[in-house]
Amino acid sequence: MKTRILTLVIAASAAALPTTLLAADAAAGKAGWVKEYPQADGSPARSCATCHGTDLKQSxxxxxxxxxxxPMAPSVNPQRLSDEKKIAKWLLRNCKWxxxxxxxxxxxxxxxxxxxxQ
Incomplete structure (x- = not known):
């Protein structure tokens, strides 16, 4: 599973990766998912959970x-994480937002x- 995730990240990332392989950490991903990020325009802080929720099996x-x-969870929405171009597009857009x-x-x-x- 880590190999597939790293392949997706490499394909999705516009920036060059370090020469050492990254070890994906689901616990860090979960923490980042709910972390609130202040907005430069003064609007309320956002997290991934702001739009996607904390239960990724729900809409x-x-x-x-x-x-x-x-739903983001591949267990209930098999189309999730199946298209590398969409992954790259949405990671770029959602991270920036x-x-x-x-x-x-x-x-x-x-x-x-x-x-x-999930």
Whole structure:
């Protein structure tokens, strides 16, 4: 499973990875998922859970648009984590919107490892 996650992160990451392989940490991914990140524009702090929730087997709802977000857990939504281009697109977009910056390769690996445990 770690090899597949690392493959997805390598494919999804626009930044060059360090020459050493990253060890994906689902516990770190879970902690990052619920961590609230202050927003530069003064709007309320956000976390991944703000839109996706803490139970990844349930649907979420986008905080700004109200659009329903299908469950993140591959166990109930097999399409999740199945398309490397979509993974790259959504990690880039969501990291920028939530964290205010691109996620590091290690953060991406950790988030993916956490999501895959659900």
């Amino acid at each position: 979420g709802k986008h905080a700004k648009t109200g659009k329903v977000i299908e 939530t964290l205010g910056r691109e996620c590091s390769a290690e953060e991406k690996a950790d988030f993916l490892a956490y999501i895959k445990t």
